[in-house]
Amino acid sequence: MSTTESLPITALPIIPLPSGHVLLPGVMKRLHVNDRPDIVALLRTVFGKSADEFLSNAHQIVGCVPLKPPTQVQFLRDKAGQSHVEGEPESPLERESFGVEDIADRIIKAVITPESKIAKPADLFSHGVSAKVVGLEERTAGGITVLVEGVSVFKLGRIVQEAPYISAEVEYSPTEDAVDATGQKLFLQLKSLSKELVILLRMSALTLRSGTGLPPLLARRVDQFVSSKDPSEAAALAHFMVSAIDANYTDQLAILTAPSLNSKLEKAVEILTKHVNTIRQQIKASQKAVIRRPDTSILRPPARFRPFQPGNNDDDQEDEHGDLSKRLQVSKLSPEALTVAQRELKRLKRMSPAQAEYQVCRNYIENILEVPWVKTTDDNLDSSMLARARKQLNDDHHGLEKVKRRLLEYLAVLRLKKQLEQEASQAATPPITDGKEVAPSPRRFQDKSPILLLVGPPGVGKTSLAKSIATALGRKFHRISLGGVRDEAEIRGHRRTYVAAMPGVIVSALKKVGVANPVILLDEIDKVGGSSFHGDPSAAMLEVLDPEQNWSFTDHYMSIPIDLSKVLFIATANSLETIPAPLLDRMETIYLSGYTTLEKKDIAARYLVPKQLQANGLRPEQLSLSDDVLLKVIQSYTREAGVRNLEREIGSVCRAKAVEYAEARDEGKLEGYNPNMTVQDVENILGIEKYEEEIAESELRPGIVTGLVAYSSGLGGSVLFIECSEYPGNGRLHLTGHLGKVLKESAEVALTWVKSHAYLLGLTNDPTEDVMKNRSVHLHCPSGGVPKDGPSAGCAITICLISLFSGRRVSPQLAMTGEMSLRGKVTAVGGIREKTIGAMRAGVKTVLLPDQNRKDGQELPDEVKRGLEVVYIRNIWEAIRAIWPDWTVADVQINRVESHL
Numbered sequence: 001m002s003t004t005e006s007l008p009i010t011a012l013p014i015i016p017l018p019s020g021h022v023l024l025p026g027v028m029k030r031l032h033v034n035d036r037p038d039i040v041a042l043l044r045t046v047f048g049k050s051a052d053e054f055l056s057n058a059h060q061i062v063g064c065v066p067l068k069p070p071t072q073v074q075f076l077r078d079k080a081g082q083s084h085v086e087g088e089p090e091s092p093l094e095r096e097s098f099g100v101e102d103i104a105d106r107i108i109k110a111v112i113t114p115e116s117k118i119a120k121p122a123d124l125f126s127h128g129v130s131a132k133v134v135g136l137e138e139r140t141a142g143g144i145t146v147l148v149e150g151v152s153v154f155k156l157g158r159i160v161q162e163a164p165y166i167s168a169e170v171e172y173s174p175t176e177d178a179v180d181a182t183g184q185k186l187f188l189q190l191k192s193l194s195k196e197l198v199i200l201l202r203m204s205a206l207t208l209r210s211g212t213g214l215p216p217l218l219a220r221r222v223d224q225f226v227s228s229k230d231p232s233e234a235a236a237l238a239h240f241m242v243s244a245i246d247a248n249y250t251d252q253l254a255i256l257t258a259p260s261l262n263s264k265l266e267k268a269v270e271i272l273t274k275h276v277n278t279i280r281q282q283i284k285a286s287q288k289a290v291i292r293r294p295d296t297s298i299l300r301p302p303a304r305f306r307p308f309q310p311g312n313n314d315d316d317q318e319d320e321h322g323d324l325s326k327r328l329q330v331s332k333l334s335p336e337a338l339t340v341a342q343r344e345l346k347r348l349k350r351m352s353p354a355q356a357e358y359q360v361c362r363n364y365i366e367n368i369l370e371v372p373w374v375k376t377t378d379d380n381l382d383s384s385m386l387a388r389a390r391k392q393l394n395d396d397h398h399g400l401e402k403v404k405r406r407l408l409e410y411l412a413v414l415r416l417k418k419q420l421e422q423e424a425s426q427a428a429t430p431p432i433t434d435g436k437e438v439a440p441s442p443r444r445f446q447d448k449s450p451i452l453l454l455v456g457p458p459g460v461g462k463t464s465l466a467k468s469i470a471t472a473l474g475r476k477f478h479r480i481s482l483g484g485v486r487d488e489a490e491i492r493g494h495r496r497t498y499v500a501a502m503p504g505v506i507v508s509a510l511k512k513v514g515v516a517n518p519v520i521l522l523d524e525i526d527k528v529g530g531s532s533f534h535g536d537p538s539a540a541m542l543e544v545l546d547p548e549q550n551w552s553f554t555d556h557y558m559s560i561p562i563d564l565s566k567v568l569f570i571a572t573a574n575s576l577e578t579i580p581a582p583l584l585d586r587m588e589t590i591y592l593s594g595y596t597t598l599e600k601k602d603i604a605a606r607y608l609v610p611k612q613l614q615a616n617g618l619r620p621e622q623l624s625l626s627d628d629v630l631l632k633v634i635q636s637y638t639r640e641a642g643v644r645n646l647e648r649e650i651g652s653v654c655r656a657k658a659v660e661y662a663e664a665r666d667e668g669k670l671e672g673y674n675p676n677m678t679v680q681d682v683e684n685i686l687g688i689e690k691y692e693e694e695i696a697e698s699e700l701r702p703g704i705v706t707g708l709v710a711y712s713s714g715l716g717g718s719v720l721f722i723e724c725s726e727y728p729g730n731g732r733l734h735l736t737g738h739l740g741k742v743l744k745e746s747a748e749v750a751l752t753w754v755k756s757h758a759y760l761l762g763l764t765n766d767p768t769e770d771v772m773k774n775r776s777v778h779l780h781c782p783s784g785g786v787p788k789d790g791p792s793a794g795c796a797i798t799i800c801l802i803s804l805f806s807g808r809r810v811s812p813q814l815a816m817t818g819e820m821s822l823r824g825k826v827t828a829v830g831g832i833r834e835k836t837i838g839a840m841r842a843g844v845k846t847v848l849l850p851d852q853n854r855k856d857g858q859e860l861p862d863e864v865k866r867g868l869e870v871v872y873i874r875n876i877w878e879a880i881r882a883i884w885p886d887w888t889v890a891d892v893q894i895n896r897v898e899s900h901l
């Protein structure tokens, strides 16, 4: 739109614009005037000297005329927007700094910094723009700023005056044409380019650090301004946009002199397109730069602490992605795992390594790739498997016949199942697509073999049995120690949302062995913590150990179902008491009881001595340990159900002998070295005896009875002395010796029974007399520091009280165990094997066992059967008869009276 007709002025005072500046209609411009007496004179004359005069003359129009572009030199601008003149490029760097391909050959010589000078009429460009002076400002740095607003384009005519300022006749350009169809198209193009530019400038405010971006508020305003324009304002939009982007001098001059609206719009579209492309490139380049040099100074340690990382650049990142993709292609994953891994890899490719999430995602993919989803080792399940397994178990372990038999049964079943599986899979051959193996269908044969639980005292060979099974099967072996696991996350892994999240022990074990069918030993399953605020680890074990569920075990970190059905789990425990019932229910228990002295001697001779000789660098002929020596070590230096301490003591003996041998050899006195070890040598090497025969020290007096105890900690069995003493009192029973509740109750039951049968026993003269009248009894079990509990001392306490009241002694070589009811009935107890072995070790000759334990008695080791006389009793009367065969008082009562209540 033109305002030509409303402007009658034909001669205008002219402000020559500073070099490189162009004013366009509708646009405001600040002109910094410094050292320009011509402009100061113009302003004084035209607008008066005072502010009031200026305001009253504010309608005055001036002509703003740009300077002619130098004809002999071409202006070019570099990326930083500086003007340069054409010339030969001096270096690739110089060429690079322009980054404009089409001027690559011509290029740039020097930076032009035009000094302000008083322009002459000859310097003026042919066209200019009439403008309103809308403001004047004094500058702090000196000079003034003139604010002008462009009104209309004119052609410069005759110069009317040259000094003190230029004044010239002007000829306004004709009214602009109405917008035709082409103009309409160009206008729309210009509008959309303008909008795109605003968006790009907003984006660059986020990505570029150079401050080229547009603040959001301003961007919105510009956007609104552009949107509000209609085709009739096409020229105004062109002027505004070309000025706003600060297009180069020649382009602005081209707009100024455009002969028609369409050519102006065409030029504006061209300028804007160029500009939009440049900004796009800048944004792209800046994104690359972010990837190349992530500005993560906050996230990273300072450079001097940073380890050297070779080639931390784009290529490395692409290598990493390529490497992961390759591994993904070759790894055999389950279909679910493959889908997840592909999805995560896609996510990873979109991320910048500077993002914290990048490493998390990468670790996750690595973990998926490391888990053996389908890879297995071939089981040695051929026809010779059972014979081989039997040999392996026998080679590694002495005795344990029952356990070995059970393990062989287990392996036989496994083999039969495997055969069935093979037959089934042959019948339904898996589909092959594109030569690739198809993952097994979820309805395949599931191996639901029971999970074995080996229970027994420490050092009886539970771990080594599991290892032997793995060797016999040819499977990989891994041991997971569950002792002290309190946190469910240790078994199931942490969710990935946590910092430093990891998979749980089960997945870690699979990653370590690298196959899906290892033998995994879950050691010390009885020491897994119960439910707490950390979750319930034993509940997590339920899923692991349930053959019905564990084919789709879900680790919190992996969150993909993992098939554990091919894993052979073997658990070990020292006692069953702390294992939760549901967990116990899922396992098949195999008991391993402690070894007898003779068994230990055999184990030592066949396995431990050769092992320790080798460990200490001795040859078999350089040390010989006789049976006596071994027995001495077993009986005087170890007291345990297993053989771990025994192995350690044998190790000490071997070391001492190794030193002796080495010294003899070094001194050349080998002929004086004696490879045979004597019992005396053992005492010299191992020091004074740690354990002496307990029976030897016990005195024979009324009120002392030898009971039997099996330690719940799995330490085997031993004897337990029960001592009673009476003192004048009011019938009180005083109990000491760290006794548990059940044991105390047993003592009360025993006292009640004795009181009620005192007359029959001949302890009182009158059936109505209280045997406890005027006396109190103190019952004590020595080793007061060791907690004792359980009902099995009932019989022994009763006998102890009877012995005290009757004054009859009980032989210390006679021990007894059995729970007693209030009717005097002796009932079954546990741990018979441990108790009898302990009794024999302590020098006991006769044991009284409940008749109900006859079956356990029959299964006792031959050595125990030979060394101990076992008497089975059904009630306390039978016990009395067995202990004091000469006591006739009670004899009469045995079969007639069982109970007096």
Ligand SMILES: Nc1ncnc2c1ncn2[C@@H]1O[C@H](COP(=O)(O)OP(=O)(O)OP(=O)(O)O)[C@@H](O)[C@H]1O
Residues within 6 Å of the ligand: 396, 397, 398, 399, 400, 456, 457, 458, 459, 460, 461, 462, 463, 464, 465, 523, 572, 573, 574, 603, 607, 642, 643, 644, 647
């Ligand atoms: N019957 C046996 N024959 C040969 N060696 C044995 C026998 N029993 C145990 N050993 C040996 O005793 C040592 C300890 O055994 P192992 O580590 O298997 O005990 P464990 O029952 O697993 O103990 P814990 O409950 O403390 O883990 C091993 O060196 C093992 O070879």
